[in-house]
Amino acid sequence: MHDARLPLALRIASAVIESTSPRSAATALLEQICDHTPVLAASVMSFNPITGQHTVLSSTGYRLEVLDFLRSPAFLQDDVGYQQLVRRPDGGALGWRDVPGDYGQSPSAVRVFRPAGYSGGATARLLTTDGRYTGDLHLSCDDPDRPTLDVLQALRSVVSVMAVTTDATRRLSDVLSYVDAEVSAAVVTAWAGIVPIPGRAVPALLHDRSDVVLCVMAWRTRGQPTSRALFYMPRGTAGLQIELIAVPGGSLVIEHPAPPSYGLTAREVEILTFVSDGMLNVSIARRLEISERTVAHHVEHLLGKLGVRSRTAAARIAIEYGLRLLPGCPGPT
CATH class of the missing domain: 1.10.10.10 (Winged helix-like DNA-binding domain superfamily/Winged helix DNA-binding domain)
Structure with missing residues (x-):
């Protein structure tokens, strides 16, 4: 158990580094985030560039149909918010309110997220220091103002550390x-x-x-x-x-x-x-x-x-x- 008084970014990095396997690291990562901020659901997914498939390493709160959507072309290729992350050279993290326009009225939100009870959330696209995409972190909340800015900043600062967790080629x-x-x-x-x-x-x-x-x-x-x-x-x-x-x-x-x-x-x-x-x-x-x-x-x-x-x-x-x-x-x- 990590000291709750430590900054979230440091707690996430420590949890990842101290874990012995990708799945245990993903679980520890989610525990640190969920202890810090109220979320209804969270997941860590690994992308395997050899098979072209996304695998759920750890998840809490998401129904199976939502998890399937998060690793489908409907989200990875068509979601307006995720495409903004794809265009960023460093990956990073975006909340609903960071997406231009009203993300709550986007096809993803209207057809999947809002019917599942989510009115806010964020995604971090995980890139290694050498620019390889290795997976995603998803958070979903019932508050449009969450996750808060400090949580998003913490996620952005440790994207490359989290990317090690989901790196299938490693x-x-x-x-x-x-x-x-x-x-x-x-x-x-x-x-x-x-x-x-x-x-x-x-x-x-x-x-x-x-x-x-x-x-x-x-x-x-x-x-x-x-x-x-x-x-x-x-x-x-x-x-x-x-x-x-x-x-x-x-x-x-x-x-x-x-x-x-x-x-x-x-x-x-x-x-x-x-x-x-x-x-x-x-x-x-x-x-x-x-x-x-x-x-x-x-x-x-x-x-x-x-x-x-x-x-x-x-x-x-x-x-x-x-x-x-x-x-x-x-x-x-």
Whole structure:
């Protein structure tokens, strides 16, 4: 329990920082606000840029149909007050009385809020310090003069702190805990979007080649046997190891600058990819438009480098160490 004599902004910040999970932080945040000012309902919603969905982290007083409205296009795209927040570069918070005109006569108020018993309220649009939208805080009251100006000022001063609570992408930091901080990573969504990870550079390969994004999407949707896979991508003189991890709504892409293991050439990795797919030399030769003898020569060399005698053993190493090309992406030229 925080000292009620402390400023509201400080109490909110302390509650968020001391919490151990997004939901507990959202609940603690609402407790501090509700202890400070009379409200009929309050909620904290998180926006997931990977799935494009809003999730209620904590709520009190709202009926389900109101919560559904607050995360629907009817509010997020059409509400006159919320659109003012969208146009603000720092997000911030707006009360009903801050919206030009009579917000009480707006479609949102007439159709949803007033029938639910609300005649005042406010919304804070939560943006991180680097400008990423992560969710919303909603308050509804039975007094058009509430929340008061001091409450709105407190919310505006801690928007970026509250945004940490609702930041869905920050939770991927746990997945990346084993990866060095300088390694680049991002999420490719189901609709070909690229979502940055806080504190990480976006893999250059995703910016430079749109075909890689499509290949990652195909890997995610084609029923891959595992939720994690390694691949090799020719690039410059060294190449890259691409690690893919399935996450809800997309694929986490981690880019490791590294030449292929075992001293394989880019061409040998390409042929090993076909071998691991179960293709025979004659089929590989037709695919690459080279002679079957040349393919056999490459296979002999790569088996020797891998220290194995069978194509099955070579395929097993290819999958384990990422010595295969990302399906659908062109190999070396």
